[in-house]
Amino acid sequence: EIVLTQSPGTLSLSPGERATLSCRASQSFRSNYLIWYQQKPGQAPRLLIYGASSRATGIPDRFSGSGSGTDFTLTISRLEPEDFAVYYCQQYDSSPWTFGQGTKVEI
């Protein structure tokens, strides 16, 4: 199965700053079937990015995804107070689905 490794584990930033989150895969994808989610305490994951770089419906354009092959990045251009949360990457290229361990973005 494809192992996803996210870095850093925790990112300490201030509102207005830029956040760069990394997700590295143990093997290359056939297609860019990578997703980014945001999760807040007590809530289900919220889809942000699919296909590595396509924003889901209703997601602000400060969120962007990039990358291909084995290296993927989620960038939040200017952090808003509501963006402080845990972010997960997930591959849906092959079965079983696998997830990264998460990056916590904290103030």
Next chain:
Amino acid sequence: EVQLVESGGGLVQPGGSRRLSCAASGFTFSSYWIHWVRQAPGKGLVWVSRINTDGSSTKYADSVKGRFTISRDNAKSTAYLQMNSLRVEDTAVYYCVRDWEWPDHWGQGTLVTVSS
């Protein structure tokens, strides 16, 4: 509005059984694969199982194979996860997830606690 509503969680003893339901509305349920994903308290997300549109194909994580069974009733727009021989390590919030070209919608989850 697309909705997935899980139910059936609760406290169960080790070795016991539980059936989770995932009731769908707001879309054509029979057109989508359904997955179950779980999250232990304070931990990350782990895929559990999936079923195709007509129920003819299922798949499981090794950790639950032989103990869990996924099924669906398209007439009721509901998917199920039958969990048998439950272990303490199965304690988690269980989410159902809609999947077509990509997984795009999650339910709110239901908590299963396995404890004596």
